[in-house]
Amino acid sequence: MVNLVNLENTIFYLFAPFILFIFSLIVAIVGLFKKYLVAKILSYISLLLALITSIYFLSYSSALFLFNGKIIIDKFSLIVWIALIIGAFFSLSSMENDLISREALPLLLLSLSLALIAIISRDLLILFLAVEGSILPTYALVAQFKKEPFSLEATVKYFIFGILATLLFAYGITVIFGNLGSTSFAIISDKIPNSNLLLSVLGFILIILSLGIKSTLVPLHTWAIDTYQGAPTSITVFLSTTSKILGISVIALLITGPFSGLYKFTTIYYILVAFALLTLVVPNIAALIQRDLKRLLAYSSIAHAGYMSLIFVFPFQTIYILGYYLITYSIAKSVSFMVVKIISGEGSYSSYDSLRGLFKSNPLIAFAFSISLLSLAGIPPFAGFMAKFLLFLSTALSSSVGISLALIALIMSGVSVYYYVIVIRFASSKSLGNGNEKLLNLSFEKYLFLILSIVLLIVLTFFPNYFFVSIPIISP
Numbered sequence: 454m455v456n457l458v459n460l461e462n463t464i465f466y467l468f469a470p471f472i473l474f475i476f477s478l479i480v481a482i483v484g485l486f487k488k489y490l491v492a493k494i495l496s497y498i499s500l501l502l503a504l505i506t507s508i509y510f511l512s513y514s515s516a517l518f519l520f521n522g523k524i525i526i527d528k529f530s531l532i533v534w535i536a537l538i539i540g541a542f543f544s545l546s547s548m549e550n551d552l553i554s555r556e557a558l559p560l561l562l563l564s565l566s567l568a569l570i571a572i573i574s575r576d577l578l579i580l581f582l583a584v585e586g587s588i589l590p591t592y593a594l595v596a597q598f599k600k601e602p603f604s605l606e607a608t609v610k611y612f613i614f615g616i617l618a619t620l621l622f623a624y625g626i627t628v629i630f631g632n633l634g635s636t637s638f639a640i641i642s643d644k645i646p647n648s649n650l651l652l653s654v655l656g657f658i659l660i661i662l663s664l665g666i667k668s669t670l671v672p673l674h675t676w677a678i679d680t681y682q683g684a685p686t687s688i689t690v691f692l693s694t695t696s697k698i699l700g701i702s703v704i705a706l707l708i709t710g711p712f713s714g715l716y717k718f719t720t721i722y723y724i725l726v727a728f729a730l731l732t733l734v735v736p737n738i739a740a741l742i743q744r745d746l747k748r749l750l751a752y753s754s755i756a757h758a759g760y761m762s763l764i765f766v767f768p769f770q771t772i773y774i775l776g777y778y779l780i781t782y783s784i785a786k787s788v789s790f791m792v793v794k795i796i797s798g799e800g801s802y803s804s805y806d807s808l809r810g811l812f813k814s815n816p817l818i819a820f821a822f823s824i825s826l827l828s829l830a831g832i833p834p835f836a837g838f839m840a841k842f843l844l845f846l847s848t849a850l851s852s853s854v855g856i857s858l859a860l861i862a863l864i865m866s867g868v869s870v871y872y873y874v875i876v877i878r879f880a881s882s883k884s885l886g887n888g889n890e891k892l893l894n895l896s897f898e899k900y901l902f903l904i905l906s907i908v909l910l911i912v913l914t915f916f917p918n919y920f921f922v923s924i925p926i927i928s929p
Contacts, residue, residue: 470566471566472499474566475499476499479495507531510531532776532780536780536783537568538565539780540694544694546791560594564594576638577641578626591611594685594691595692614666638710654715661725668700668762670762674732678752682745686794687799689751690787693790698783701764725762729765733756753873757782763855766858777840778844782829782840785835785906819881821904827873832870836913840917
């Protein structure tokens with residue numbers, strides 16, 4: 454482990470969130486002069502620098518400690534960083550000038566910067582500020598197109614549930630601090646055994662409920678369907694990855710860190726297992742009756758929160774696979790929404806019929822879309838299959854509860870194959886859907902990201918061990 458105290462080292466190891474924050478300011482200034490292409494290029498540069506830095510730090514064998522252990526950069530944090538940055542890349546590649554002119558780029562970079570800070574936080578107060586700071590710019594991102602039919606409803610629901618989540622988190626921290634006298638992860642872990650157990654449980658449940666809203670755990674998911682549909686599709690790419698990955702990762706951080714002792718021996722365990730069960734079943738069943746692509750993919754996104762939630766069963770045995778799952782999910786889900794954006798634009802509606810003839814009009818788009826759906830369904834040889842296989846297996850080996858949930862997850866994964874195949878069949882239709890004749894003139898960046906997604910979803914199948922994470926470190 455490396456304990457850092459000087460400013461130079463601090464800036465170096467916090468380079469990824471720092472550079473994103475700086476570039477968000479630069480891009481905002483460039484946008485004032487309506488240099489939208491320059492703004493987009495600068496945004497790509499900032500994301501690329503953040504990604505390269507995150508991958509570089511993965512080679513470090515030691516965790517990095519900042520501010521007396523309030524900030525810790527370990528392998529868990531870096532893997533989650535990579536998953537978050539991938540989602541932002543695809544969201545950025547989907548954006549056109551109509552969104553860029555509305556300051557979407559600096560808002561996206563600012564949100565991502567604070568999300569990275571949240572993952573490395575080891576203090577509840579810093580975590581709260583980073584998580585809520587990350588969510589705040591997304592309120593403006595969701596509300597970009599007020600004339601869209603569902604935009605206002607999406608914005609209002611997102612804002613109301615966001616405020617509710619903020620209040621629950623803040624009150625939970627208040628209860629924890631009042632009971633334990635600290636918000637530091639290390640001190641909380643030490644003091645919980647001798648604390649007022651009821652107050653500790655209450656505070657933690659409030660925090661879990663807040664994070665459950667952000668993670669779209671059923672029944673706290675009700676905002677997500679309309680928000681994903683009503684938001685501009687490029688923004689939905691970002692929401693479906695960032696919010697979910699951030700929420701699940703923070704819960705994993707808490708139940709394996711400061712609240713691990715509390716989690717093992719209280720009803721909180723059964724509450725989270727119940728969340729996992731409902732989130733596995735409800736969205737997969739609801740997706741069967743959808744006939745709009747954005748709503749279908751929204752339910753699919755929530756279902757994947759259920760698969761990720763399998764780590765709640767026995768976190769110390771299953772968390773190692775979470776990072777790999779998050780990366781495969783981030784790629785596949787981003788591509789699926791990106792293709793919907795290409796076909797139907799940024800609007801709220803995207804019918805299955807718009808997919809007709811996609812393999813005929815643009816085979817690359819259709820191929821990338823199909824691979825992303827098959828990966829999400831867990832079909833070999835794509836990376837989603839390996840991620841699900843390892844997660845289901847490690848869950849089943851953990852306990853009798855794990856066996857039951859892994860079996861349910863397997864069945865629900867089979868259900869998902871059905872509704873994904875229906876979508877692929879539309880793309881395979883011989884007749885052309887509305888607008889498909891225009892799909893031959895895509896920009897270079899979109900072609901590049903579609904090709905990269907195909908390659909990654911195949912290649913990553915054979916290298917899951919590169920993204921295995923250890924238990925998050927909570928103290929020097």
